[in-house]
Amino acid sequence: MAQSNGASRERILTRVRAALRERPTAAEPVPPPRMIFPPVVDALDRFRKECVTNITECVVTPDLRATGVAVKEALLSIPLGEIFIQDSPQLHSVAEQFAKDREIQWSSEGRPKEHSQATITACEALVAQTGSVLVSAACGGRGASVVAPVHIVVATIEQLVPDLDAALAAVQSRGAVSANSYLCLVTGSSRTADIEKILVMGAHGPRRLIVFLSLA
């Protein structure tokens, strides 16, 4: 079990306690809650629209088999080289479509290499409100969604939630927060506007984020 340093810790906590005990903040009346975000009406429609805005490629397919075919097609535009895939039964079935054409590294064989051309992972949730993908360490690890220039996400419609509040509540209630050392809400691909406020894609992470969303 990891240890904390005792003396400084005690002095800081004592000061914090004294600051609040001797001079508490006067209670302010809490106003009745107001609606902060407009409600999401049609989650799928909203997700697709947000993807357009944040430059995520969203491909809706009828089922996982069709997703496999669509992923195979998408891989044609990606240079030859290793594809890193999260080791899960679902993604094994998706990868059957192109397993003989591409060099594959499964996440059970170690983290993605510096020269990986693309990574394919599942996700914890899709968020309609912001067009985001929530991934965790269980989705092929930390590097899976950031090292390669292309990140492909395979998701199904029941993973789509209306908003951030629902997404965070869902992962917390099913224990995904305590089970993982890592979660990341990914919205679009890596970008920077640090030079003259001009938007450039692919700063450190993926240049492309592609979501394959199957309806069944």
Place this chain on the structure above:
Amino acid sequence: MSSNAAREFLRRAAEKSADLNHRQIIRRSVDHYDAAVRAGRSRFADWEAARERCHEIKRDALNNLEHYLREFEQRIQERGGHVFWAENSAEACEYITQLAVSRGVGKVVKSKSMVAEEIHLGPALENAGIEDVDTDLGEFIVQLRHEPPYHIVTPAMHLTRKEIAVLFKEKLGDVESDDPQELVAAARRALRKIFFSAEMGVTGVNFLVADAGMVAITTNEGNDRLGTSLPRIHVAIAGIEKIIPRLQDLALFWPVLATAGTGQPITCYNTLIGGPRQSNEVDGPEEFHVVLLDNGRSELLADTEQREVLSCIRCGACLNACPVYRTIGGHAYGTTYSGPIGSVLTPHLRGLNEFQHLSYASSLCGACTDACPVKIDLHHHLLENRRDAVQHASRPLMERIGFKVWRWTMQSRVRFELAGRLTRAAIRVATAAHLNGTALDPAGLWSQKHGPLPSPKKSFRALWGKLDGAK
């Protein structure tokens, strides 16, 4: 007596406000920001309600700070992470440097962290012979120039693509044009090599999430994600005030931080980290350390008037809104935190006496208070700092005598009228004798930087009396 910091501030402010090229660069950047934020706020059903809710959540967090910090610490330890409590910069730097030395670390990658700047971690690592590379593009650029960040969110805001191209050509070599696309690609190539060879990643923290026991880190570039995935040690540094009670609070804070920071609906990468690589996980660091920094914060917590300053989420909105920041820019302040929040905070963190001048780096227009997404009453806190400086810190002798004389004069109508007449006459004489701006000019301080003050023959009261009689 004015401090060195005050004299330097005035010198740099005068220099920067006269640099029209510099002002144009800031204006372009801030105009761009303003338009994006207007659009961003319109995505909220009720932006004001969002600000109020953020304010309430942070008030609860600060009111129960000890409880939430303990909860956070326990959860981190349960996942095998270490929590180090640092009372000041020296303790924090020593812990991180010692850790790096004892683990044989040769290279550290840093993701944008204002706290790392606050504690001067970079120089501490370099003194221990450890290479330290900033990986946020803006910070990478200013580090290559040996400069501090210019802005909390946009560290290289003051530079043009031409200047950056010249810099990269000199330091990195493989750059042909000043196309931003090409410049970013060159930085990516250089930094990728560094990410894969660094042994330690150091990051700041946007939120310490108590109930989840995780640190939340926000970036657009993804440099934090590489820095917390690839090296074998991850150290996160956070002020103790960064705590929020619940994971679900992020459903509000993430969009609010993005909107106030850049106008985006949400930042590209919002990462949550609660420990080192777990036994069933593919990758991640072997060690995870969180450094909780006090450095004056617990004293500010005891100040009921200004406690709420600790709610700041470092979005930079008050900097962009401030007419003073927009004129003099970020470097003129000479402090880690610039703009209105820096002017409020710095006297608390580094001493009221030396940094009281920052309380006057404001027109008290209140634009900062209006812009603040957590509703910190910034301009009133500047006024409180002015009051405290007069009561507790040293003010110049001449100022104190001056106010005594002024008070005595104001208490009698005869003395007041006489003083007015003498002053008007003295200004007229000084103007006629071309002595404007000298010690003999009663309006000398004004005239040094402005055109001469017109001095009417009659006082305001005399003119008012005439107007009243004419009715």
